[in-house]
Amino acid sequence: MFDWTLISEYLALIFIAVVIYFYYDKRQITTPRRRLFWSCLILTTSSIVLNILTIWVDDMHANVPLPINVAINTLYFVSSVAMTLVITVYLLMREYEFVHDKQGAKMAGYTVAALGAIYAALIATNPWTGWLFHFDASGDYLRGPLNRIVYALPVAEIILIVSCYLLHRKSVSLSMRKIVRCVPIIVALLLIFQRIYPEQLLNGTFAAVIILIIFMNFQSVRIEVDSLTELGNRSSFTAELAARIEAKQDYQVMLVGLRNFSEINRVYGHAGGDIVLFQVARKLEELSRGGFAYRFDGDEFIVLLPHTDAAEQDRRLDRIVSAMRKPWSVDKDHAVRLNAVIVEMRHLGKQWGPENVVNRLEFSLGVAKRENAEVLRFDDQMAERYAKQKRILLSMQTAMQQNRFETWFQPLYCAENGRFETAEALIRMRDEKGRLVSPGDFVPLAEQSDVIDDLTWIVIHGACDLLQSGAIPELRYVSVNLTARQLLQTGVTERLAALLDEHDVDPSQIKLEITERTVTENGALVASVMEEMRGRGFEFMMDDFGTGYSNLSSTVSMPFTYVKLDKSLIDGICSDKNSSLMVSTLIPFFHKVGEKVVAEGIESRDQALAAIDYGADRLQGFHFAKPMPAGELCLWYRTTGRQFKL
Known part of the structure; x- marks a missing residue:
């Protein structure tokens, strides 16, 4: 027998105490994960304390009743086995956190349970078999023939954890990957140290190192606290x-x-x-x-x-x-x-x-x-709005699968010659019964999700189909809307150019509308993309100018061909002095910087005449025509558009 030294166990106990001190926070809710980690801490502490006690009572066995000595050693084996099993369960849970193979997680759990059952049987029968330990006639502690099998348990558990990692490594979190890669190396180094210094007890050190690694990667209170405000995250x-x-x-x-x-x-x-x-x-x-x-x-x-x-x-x-x-x-x-x-x-x-x-x-x-x-x-009203949103989101998904999105067009009036030479392409959706869904209901939701990307390309395809058909000879160009996310996507220029080549449409026939908000929030980056696309023949229109994000300096510094004054500016053009002053000031200003102006939301002849009087180049609104499918647009040109008189 060695003359065991307990220095490493005392140090391990100090390390665990430090972890407990920094981990304890009465503000933190006791989640299943926290409960499991607390179990790891308690069992590790118990195992180290009991290991120290076994050495003490072994040294003083002459003064310690044999039943107490047996009980302490048995409790040490119980706590050590329980400790390694609980730590293994914790690591497996983190390993399978993002893995879809739940059957594999169950099999890993069954394996841990089987290992636990084997060791429980060994410990329970030890008083009669002495396979793990026993005491001779003088009260000295003696290892049993299966004593070292206890050390095989953590080895088996490490093999299990590494095996599960190798099966699912693509789905394992980065923190867990680091643990799986470093723990075997640390264990090997500790084993080498144990070999060099056999008198050192490293049982607690092994556990303390694992606990520290888990704490730093997963369970530090700082992980659950915002670093700036020190509030929970x-x-x-x-x-x-x-x-x-x-x-x-x-x-x-x-x-x-x-x-x-x-x-x-x-x-x-x-x-x-x-x-x-x-x-x-x-x-x-x-x-x-x-x-x-x-x-x-x-x-x-x-x-x-x-x-x-x-x-x-x-x-x-x-x-x-x-x-x-x-x-x-x-x-x-x-x-x-x-x-x-x-x-x-x-x-x-x-x-x-x-x-x-x-x-x-x-x-x-x-x-x-x-x-x-x-x-x-x-409240109940908001709950109904939320439910409606969910219904629309679901409807958009099914509409995409069932091709229930359509491209509609609204013609624009040219003030210079009184003709309708341009149009804006817009997205429309029908529900399961073929009824139109208000764009105000689904477009904002689409803009908050990836759906808007698919809808934009549906609109661009529809615009290219109309231009390629030549059904409306006087139609010079069609404008389409792009969001900031779409404009800044890698390869958007090449994709758009390829689509136009496929339809034999010139880039000058497609005008790209981007909102004022897009320009304001992403100025420098948007400007560089716009310049690149202008080099390929594309032109831009600023949409929704005057909706609350107005920044004239950023607007005039961008390469826009047209600026579209929002309906909110046009509504009061005939009745509100401030609105008319704003419009009458903005239009000449944009002309001076080389940009033409579209007045949106024209709903009456008086508004149209006022906008033209202030210098608007294009007019768009229900007074001229509502948005309509391509077939109706062709008919509208033949019956109304070519004969329209303001």
Whole structure:
């Protein structure tokens, strides 16, 4: 027998104590994953302590009753085996986290259970068999013939973990891959150390190293905390929410979004913006006593509070609204006001999972921002709007599969010669019964998803088909809309050029409309792409000028051929002095910088005459024609368009 030294076990115990100290956080919800890691910590601590005790009682066996010595050694074997099994289960869970092969996960679980059963049987029968250990007549500890089989358990578990990794490595997370790659090397190095210094006890060291690796990669509290604000992050919010839902608890939740926060970053730098975010976090944390505050996203926060009476919930909401209206210091000389949007939800017995709650909150926040609302509650009316959105999203998916999207066209009036030489191509969708769905219902949803890309190419194909057919000889060009994401996609120029070549359409016959918002938010990058496409013969029109993102300097610096004045500017052109002043000022300005102007939303003859009087080059609106399919457009040209008189 060696004269064992316990230095390494004491150090391992200190390491585990440090992990426990930094891991403990009463604010963190006890999720299944956290419970499992706590089990790893407790069993590892128990195993190390019991290992130290076995050495102590072995050294003092003359003064320790034999039953106590047997009990301590048995408990050590039990805790050691349980520790390695629980750590293995934890690692396998993380390994299969993103793996679809659930049958493989079950087989791995059965393997761990079988190993546990074998070792449980060995430990349970040891008092009679002495296969693991026994004591001689003088009370000295003696290893049994199967004692070293205990060391085979972690080896078997490492082989199991590595095997599962090799089967599914493409689906295993990066953190788990690092663990699988480094743990066998660390174990090998520790085994070499044990070989060189056989008197050292490294059982606890092995476990402590694994625990430290797990803690750093998966379970550090910092992983669940936003580094800037020190609030819980999105994942910790969903974990807390899941726990409340599982416990069937009602709650009040408020999502706070900071509209146009990027302006603060632009003016005061990201350091100034971070100062404001930190202050907002502290205030929300103060106002969420009894609950929790989280940083949900870059400029979004969530407050989660327990259910109480309606009056108190109203007061909570009012306190947060009032706090967000106050100025926030950027530095000692400057303060800013935040344009905050607050969405509130009161959960009363709804059978929603965490993901459903988050989806409803994000939907409501989007509605609040679009409608310029400061406070919005997710009530029955919002629930119906959300349900309608889901129905439309599903309908869009099936419409794509069943070819129920169509390209329609709205002709534009040329003020110079009174002809309809151009048209805008627009997307339309029919439902399952063949009825048209309002573009206002499905286009905004499409723009928030990948569907818009497919819809754009449907429109471009439709425009090319019409131009290629030659059915309307006077049609000089058709304009189509591109989103920022589409414009900035790699290879969009080549794809568009190839499509036009296929239809024998010249790039000058397709005008690309991009919104003013696209230009404002992606200025330099958009400009470079536009210049590249202009070199291939494409021309651009700025769409929706005047919708709230107006920036004349960025507009005139871009290579636009036309600027389309939004309907919001045209509506009051005959009745509102400010609107008429704006239009009469903008049109000459754009002419001076070499850009022509389209007046959108013309709904009356008076508006048309006023727009022409102010110098508009093209006019578009229901006064001339509504959007229509290609076949109807051809008929409209023959019966109306060629004879139209303003």
